[in-house]
Structures are given as C-alpha cells and as structure tokens.
Amino acid sequence: MSSYERVTAHVDDPEALREEGRRKMDWALQHMPICRSLREEFAAEKPFEGETIGMAMHVEAKTAILVETLALGGAEVAVTGCNPLSTHDDVSVALDAVDNVTSYAVRGVDDDGYYAAIESVIDHEPTITVDDGADMVFRIHQEHPELIDSIVGGAEETTTGVHRLRAMDDDGELKYPMFAVNDTPMKRLFDNVHGTGESALSAIAMTTNLSWAGKTVVVAGYGYCGKGVASKAAGQDANVVVCEVEPRKALEAHMEGYDVLPMAEAAEEGDVFITTTGNKDVITREHFEAMQDGVLLANAGHFDVEINLDDLDDLAVDRYEARDGVESFEMADGRRLNVLAEGRLVNLAAPVGLGHPVEVMDQSFGIQAVCVRELVENGDAYDAGVHEVPDELDKEVAEVKLAAEDVEFDSLSDEQREYMDSWQHGT
Numbered sequence: 001m002s003s004y005e006r007v008t009a010h011v012d013d014p015e016a017l018r019e020e021g022r023r024k025m026d027w028a029l030q031h032m033p034i035c036r037s038l039r040e041e042f043a044a045e046k047p048f049e050g051e052t053i054g055m056a057m058h059v060e061a062k063t064a065i066l067v068e069t070l071a072l073g074g075a076e077v078a079v080t081g082c083n084p085l086s087t088h089d090d091v092s093v094a095l096d097a098v099d100n101v102t103s104y105a106v107r108g109v110d111d112d113g114y115y116a117a118i119e120s121v122i123d124h125e126p127t128i129t130v131d132d133g134a135d136m137v138f139r140i141h142q143e144h145p146e147l148i149d150s151i152v153g154g155a156e157e158t159t160t161g162v163h164r165l166r167a168m169d170d171d172g173e174l175k176y177p178m179f180a181v182n183d184t185p186m187k188r189l190f191d192n193v194h195g196t197g198e199s200a201l202s203a204i205a206m207t208t209n210l211s212w213a214g215k216t217v218v219v220a221g222y223g224y225c226g227k228g229v230a231s232k233a234a235g236q237d238a239n240v241v242v243c244e245v246e247p248r249k250a251l252e253a254h255m256e257g258y259d260v261l262p263m264a265e266a267a268e269e270g271d272v273f274i275t276t277t278g279n280k281d282v283i284t285r286e287h288f289e290a291m292q293d294g295v296l297l298a299n300a301g302h303f304d305v306e307i308n309l310d311d312l313d314d315l316a317v318d319r320y321e322a323r324d325g326v327e328s329f330e331m332a333d334g335r336r337l338n339v340l341a342e343g344r345l346v347n348l349a350a351p352v353g354l355g356h357p358v359e360v361m362d363q364s365f366g367i368q369a370v371c372v373r374e375l376v377e378n379g380d381a382y383d384a385g386v387h388e389v390p391d392e393l394d395k396e397v398a399e400v401k402l403a404a405e406d407v408e409f410d411s412l413s414d415e416q417r418e419y420m421d422s423w424q425h426g427t
C-alpha cells in the first residue's frame, strides 16, 4: 500500500494534503538551481529510461525534488523514509502523485512498519539504490541477494552510511558499487557543516522556544557536523564546550577557541547537549547523574543511539511530554532532563524539523543525481565496493551553482597549470 493510501485513510481532505505537499516542493524547487538545471537536462535526454531507482531517504520537500528529478529523467522511482520520524506526510502524498513515483514513507511508523516500507521499495526490484544511512543496501544484501546481479550500483548520502558500507567492503561483503556522496567537498563542506549547524540549532530553538545567548552548549564530536554546530552556537552568543576522542580534532577545537573537556566534566556544566559523533553511548548514566536541572539533550548524528535513553529511563522516576517534541525525564532528586525528538536526529525528527536549508540540499542532491547518471552511463567501470565520486562530477555541480549565483571565478593559465604540475621549478 503506497503512502497515499495509508496516509489519506486517516484524513478528511486528502487532496488538500497533497496540495500542501506540492506547495512545499514548489517552494524548494525555486531555491534549487542545480536540480532545476539537471531536470532540464534529464527531461530532454531521458538518461534513466528503463531503470528502477529504489530510495530510502528523509522524505521531505527537498528530497522530493530529487525524486521527481530522477523520475523526469525516465526512471521508475520507489521511495521510503530512512528515519521513522523525518517523513512529511503531505510531501510523501504529493510525491506519490508524481508520474512514475511510488512513495511508501509515512511519519511515525514503528520498526515493523519502517522495514515493511523498505521491503515495498525492494519489491520494485531496483536497478539503482539511493540511500541515507545504507538501510536499503543492507536489506538487499541480507534478504534479497538474488537482486544484486541486476543492480548497477548505488549512492550513499551520509557519514554513517558510508562508514557502514566501508566496513562491509572491508569484510568483502559489499557486492555492488556504491558512491560515497557524503565524502565529496560539495556535500560534506556545506551540508554537514552549515546544513547541520543551522538546522539543528533552529530546530532546537523552535522546539523549546529557548534562547542560545549565555547558555553553555556542549557539542560531542568535532567532525564536520560538530564544527558547524559549534560555530553556529558560538555565533548565537553561547559558550561552547567540545568533547572529542580524536586528539587532532580535540586540538583543532582548542585552537579554534572552544573549551575542550571530557564528557564527564562537561556534563556538570552544560545547559544544552548536542551529539554529532555517529557513535553510540556518548552520553550515558554517569553523565545524566551529573547534569543540572532543565538541561536539553539533542542528537544530530544519524542514529538514535548517541544519547543512551535506556540509561536515562532507568534513572527516571517519571517521564512526560513537556512540549511537542520534548520529553522530560524526572530524576529522584527532582532534576528534569529534557530529550528532544526521542533522541533521533533533531533537525529532521523534531515536529518542527525541516532538515537542512534548501540551498544546501540542492548541492547534496545535485551530487546524488549526477552519481545516478554516472552509474547509468559508466556503471561497468566500477567494481563492487565503495567509490569516491569522480572529482569532475563534483566540480560540474559547483560550476552550475556558481553560475546560478552569478559568481565569476578565475581559471588557471596554461603557464600556471604547467608550473603547478612540474617538480623542476624552484628557487
């Protein structure tokens, strides 16, 4: 059953829901010059004719534009969510109404519903997969290995998904080529840094209606996402404390002016905790025991395992919804520790979560789209395993964006190129 049938069974006016989703998509499209340019190319050339693309991504307006862009290129596309709380039902319904697209994403499904929707996508027998977190790739390898021979390849959006795929590749278990979209400069330097920084902070502020100024914000992980969260929080006049396990990252945070502390100490000082590690058990029982009354706990990493909610539940004498998207866990001594969006990635899973700004996702999805085109055109050139996105594809997307922004830039002269390529020149 597609999302249209499932969602609209519970609403009075399904057509109004579809129209609202379509309006959100149209707004996003206005601000996605890269996808607009690729849509024109794909609509004219139909590069994906005959392909079936299976996708598991956050189903909201920007992703919907990527899905529609691939469908306009001639593909049949089946899509579902990659997180039970990040789907926008109106967008999912609007997407389901697009020609050649079936959406199975519904917000708030339980684990069974989540995996059933992934199965529904796999039933379409995809020839290309596009993932955010690699759940679709795993499911195909574990449950449907018979499909692997007919899969040309896939593309993975996020850090955690790429980590999982590399681990699979190292074990010789990844059986088709996957592009590490996350690792390109056009994705990681903008989406992870600015996108996560801006959208995590705005989702927390809107969910709680609280200010950043003067707060102590503890950022766990100083990778791409953590760096963005730390700099945007400092820009809102918060005091930022960074927790890291990697010595060079800890040093980088220190040299960039942040306090660096072990979580055991930061736990006593923080007003707001934001995890961005891609790891598990970053905030656990001993930290909860040391925290002040009223702290906010939010996660911006891919999975909901960074804040150990089982530990928190064990310590709590009561838990209740304090606001939409905020659950208070009350301790025996009366302290209240407030978890946002069930510890799932806050910028997408909070009730007000809209995900990254549109312009940022235009870049990330531009890379996704050219990777799918590359797989269709040159898939045979890639063996099973994780592949870097070819640099010229990344540059192509950057050039489209610069042209759309009316930004002109320099190019190397022949003499400069020769100089840069030679080792004989010196003093």
Ligand code: NAI
Pocket: 158, 159, 160, 161, 191, 192, 196, 220, 221, 222, 223, 224, 225, 226, 243, 244, 245, 246, 249, 276, 277, 278, 279, 281, 282, 300, 301, 302, 303, 345, 346, 347, 356
């Ligand atoms: P990254 O690998 O650049 O950074 C992660 C950092 O966390 C590393 O520096 C690592 O040393 C540190 N770390 C690991 N375990 C730790 C621990 N126990 N305590 C403190 N620090 C620890 O990864 P990136 O790109 O920053 O992504 C982080 C997570 O965010 C991933 O799960 C990724 O999938 C997710 N992500 C979320 C987005 C969102 O929209 N919320 C967008 C992009 C990525």
